[in-house]
Every structure is written in C-alpha cells, then in structure tokens.
Amino acid sequence: MQISSDGQLLTTSLIITFRGRILEVNDIIIDTGSSHTVISPDILEEIGVVYEYGDNIYEAYGIGGSVPIYTKIMDEIQIDTFIVKDIEVDVGILPKDHKGLLGLDILLTYNFIRPSTFISSLYKAIILYLRIYLQKITFNSL
Known part of the structure; x- marks a missing residue:
C-alpha cells in the first residue's frame, strides 16, 4: 500500500x-x-x-x-x-x-496491520495517556 x-x-x-x-x-x-x-x-x-x-x-x-x-x-x-x-x-x-x-x-x-502489533501499540498509547493524565491530576492538586 x-x-x-x-x-x-x-x-x-x-x-x-x-x-x-x-x-x-x-x-x-x-x-x-x-x-x-x-x-x-x-x-x-x-x-x-x-x-x-x-x-x-x-x-x-x-x-x-x-x-x-x-x-x-x-x-x-x-x-x-x-x-x-x-x-x-x-x-x-x-x-x-x-x-x-x-x-x-x-x-x-x-x-494491512497485524492485530498483535495494533493491540500492543494501542495498549502503549493508553498507558502513556494514563500516565500523563495522572501527572496532571497530581500536579493540579498541589
């Protein structure tokens, strides 16, 4: 493609x-x-x-x-x-x-994309998002 x-x-x-x-x-x-x-x-x-x-x-x-x-x-x-x-x-x-x-x-x-690669990438993106989100909550509550 x-x-x-x-x-x-x-x-x-x-x-x-x-x-x-x-x-x-x-x-x-x-x-x-x-x-x-x-x-x-x-x-x-x-x-x-x-x-x-x-x-x-x-x-x-x-x-x-x-x-x-x-x-x-x-x-x-x-x-x-x-x-x-x-x-x-x-x-x-x-x-x-x-x-x-x-x-x-x-x-x-x-x-065109492999499910295991896609799911792994999606999982990593969710973890990154949660880390950033939790840091913002921690920072804003100080």
Missing part, C-alpha cells in the same frame, strides 16, 4: 468499482480509530452509488458526534495491487471534506 502523509494524516488511494463503474479516489485517510471503512456519498455518487430503498441505515458515532450512514456492497476495492471483491462499505458524510476513511474492517481483515 502506498502511503502519503501531510504531517498530520496518513492517506492512501483506492480504486472502487460499483456495478461495473470504476473510480480512483486519492487521499483516503488510513484510520485505525474507525471500525469500518467509510466513503463520502459525494465521491461515490460519481459511479452511481446512491441510497436505495432497502439499504441498511445506521448511526455512526465518532469524535464529532453522530451521523447517519448506509451500507453498500462494492464490486471491488483495490488498494495498490490488492483487490477485495464484494465488500460492504459505509457511505456517510465525513467532516472537513474528507473523501473517505480506510478502517479496521479492511486493515485488520486483510492484514
């Missing part, structure tokens, strides 16, 4: 196929904090992805609050040379004009 960085976010490119129509999407955020892959409806509309009667609707929760999303089965998603066929993705509005989030559903399932 080709990865780019703007100094704050890691991004990659996807090629998405829906009902035979193909779209390359650049600047997809690699988001280990997102349980699902989410693509903006504004982007997917170019290849005919729209809400249709019967599509599953959910509420997605994140740092910015909650938004309604619906799911669609894509013919395939290609990441570099790796292709995932018949994959369900979430379609929902993202903040700051982001085009999409590549979430843990793909990152873990297809071994």
Whole structure:
C-alpha cells in the first residue's frame, strides 16, 4: 500500500468499482480509530452509488458526534495491487471534506496491520495517556 502523509494524516488511494463503474479516489485517510471503512456519498455518487430503498441505515458515532450512514456492497476495492471483491462499505458524510476513511474492517481483515502489533501499540498509547493524565491530576492538586 502506498502511503502519503501531510504531517498530520496518513492517506492512501483506492480504486472502487460499483456495478461495473470504476473510480480512483486519492487521499483516503488510513484510520485505525474507525471500525469500518467509510466513503463520502459525494465521491461515490460519481459511479452511481446512491441510497436505495432497502439499504441498511445506521448511526455512526465518532469524535464529532453522530451521523447517519448506509451500507453498500462494492464490486471491488483495490488498494495498490490488492483487490477485495464484494465488500460492504459505509457511505456517510465525513467532516472537513474528507473523501473517505480506510478502517479496521479492511486493515485488520486483510492484514494491512497485524492485530498483535495494533493491540500492543494501542495498549502503549493508553498507558502513556494514563500516565500523563495522572501527572496532571497530581500536579493540579498541589
């Protein structure tokens, strides 16, 4: 997977196929904090992805609050040379004009990141956060 960085976010490119129509999407955020892959409806509309009667609707929760999303089965998603066929993705509005989030559903399932490494890193981040938080409590109570 080709990865780019703007100094704050890691991004990659996807090629998405829906009902035979193909779209390359650049600047997809690699988001280990997102349980699902989410693509903006504004982007997917170019290849005919729209809400249709019967599509599953959910509420997605994140740092910015909650938004309604619906799911669609894509013919395939290609990441570099790796292709995932018949994959369900979430379609929902993202903040700051982001085009999409590549979430843990793909990152873990297809071994772009290893679960043991991810969990170890997450554990270390939580411990660091707790140490900093406890130091602030101790410092503020003096």
